[in-house]
Amino acid sequence: MSRTIHLALFSNGPKPAHYAVFIPTGDAGMKGKIIHVIGNTATGFALEFKRNYDFDLTRQRYQLIPLAQVNSQYIRDTVGNGQLSHDTIARDQLESAATMAPNCKDWMQDYVERLVAEGLVPSGAGLVVEGAPRLLPRLGVN
Incomplete structure (x- = not known):
């Protein structure tokens, strides 16, 4: 079984859009995880996973573009308590691949x-x- 992952583009004012990967929980809906890099060239960049991210609560402009179909065995939904959380620990193969900075x-x-x-x-x-x-x-x- 495959799941859709999306390219998420977030408005960044006059600067270029912020890019991330969005993986909906259970392959549906507007809640899931974001895989992205935070920081800047002056201070450096760091990989971050946002779990239970909810686009219905997002105030900034965004666009979701289907990126690819991925075998579901490579994705692990980490719902936990359902609250938004941020961490840097990879928990599935898609996240592990992101750590290969x-x-x-x-x-x-x-x-x-x-x-x-x-x-x-x-x-x-x-x-x-x-x-x-x-x-x-x-x-x-x-």
Whole structure:
């Protein structure tokens, strides 16, 4: 059996929309869990799971777009006491996949690729990041 997961877009005023994944409890209705990242570039980002999120109580503008059908074995509804809760502990495979946040090298590659795309640095900069060692020797400083 499959379940629908949705891309949830939340109005963020004049800034770009905030993106999240919404998984309705029991595959129906407007209450379920939100998987999203909070924070900003200055202070950093953190993964968060909002459980028992209720769109009927949401005051900000939003849009839900069907994202994909997912085998229900990969989704665990965590209703608990039915109250909205926030945490960072993955409880099913979809949530676990969200914890695979890129490390700083992956982030750096994405950043340099963006700099290249915007013409701010030459394309060879991407090769520097790709060729950088993953591990540094224990002794010595360069």
